[in-house]
Amino acid sequence: MNLNSKLLALDKVYNVYNDFASGINTFCKKYCSLCCTRDVIMTSIEGYKIIQHIISEDKTHLFEKIKSSAELKRLQPGITINGLAELCKDNDNDNLAEEIKTPMGQCPLLINDECSVYQDRPFACRCFNSINNCAENESATIDDFVLTVNNIFLQVIEHIDQGGFTGNLTDILLFLEPQQNCENLLSGKLIDLPTCLINNHSLKILMIPPEHKNQAQPILKALKKITY
Ligand code: SF4
Ligand code: SF4
Known part of the structure; x- marks a missing residue:
């Protein structure tokens, strides 16, 4: 699937999530920013979307903050969520020790809260x-069910972005800053990735606990309707 088709699919996935989230009582809202840390993990299509936003909205000054953020400690995943699901399926508990760390400082894209x-x-x-x-x-x-649903969406987004990669927001944005890397991603050319970025996996098994299987069915049905 080419990058434009992936981006269209991503928007549809976000719409399905918005429908789900509209039924949740939550304190989360725009300008609430305590959770905006440097530890955001995302895929390359999400990074591409942000790069296009930065360029089209003339916000390239943000790259200075992103570069400064690269000098600071941040969460850099060693495995993707679909990779983790495969390990769970195989009971490879030795490799399940994902680096979960406490949040370290603000996201470089957070300006005045x-x-x-x-x-x-x-x-x-x-x-x-x-x-x-x-x-x-x-x-x-x-809520536990919301966590399950969130994992489903993370797995589906990684699946959509097969051939792409996963990493920390700072690392992905810096990697995609040079136009050539964005063009390579757009044209699906093999990209020589830095070690902080990891290749995405296809979705082989969903991480849904037995007690949430029935409740998750309407969401799975809506996601299956998205062609990708
Ligand atoms: S800080 Fe983040 S997680 Fe907490 S209520 Fe605000 S938006 Fe939600
Ligand atoms: S991209 Fe950064 S500033 Fe924006 S919501 Fe995520 S953590 Fe917050």
Whole structure:
């Protein structure tokens, strides 16, 4: 699938999630930014969408902040969510120790408590649906079923972006800043990735706990209707 078809599919996936999220009671809203850390993980299509936003909205000054962020510690995943699902299926518990760290500093795209790419923010930023006010409780609390649904969407987005890659927001945006890398992604040319970025996997098994299987069916049905 070419990148434009992937982007169309991604928008449809976001619409399905918006329908689901419209039924959730949540404290999350625009300008609420305690969760906007440097540890956002996303796929290359989400990065491409943000790069296009930055260029078309004349916000290239953001690259200075992104470059500064690259000098600081941040979460860099060693495995994608579909890779993790395969390991879980194979019970390879030795490799399940994903690096979960405490948030370290602000996202470079957060300016004056506002996301500078809000309408094109990645899924990881769309799926925080905290039932608590983080400012009062120091952390988000997300309903178990919402967490399951979020994982389904993360897995589907990675599946759509097969041939692409996953990584920290800062690393992906810096990698895609040179026009040539964006053009290579657009044309599906093999890209020589830096070690901080990892190849995406196809979706082989969904991570849905037994108690959520029935409840998740309408969402799975809506996602299956998306052609990709
Ligand atoms: S997760 Fe917390 S900080 Fe982030 S938008 Fe929701 S309520 Fe606000
Ligand atoms: S991309 Fe936007 S919404 Fe996501 S963490 Fe950064 S500033 Fe927050």
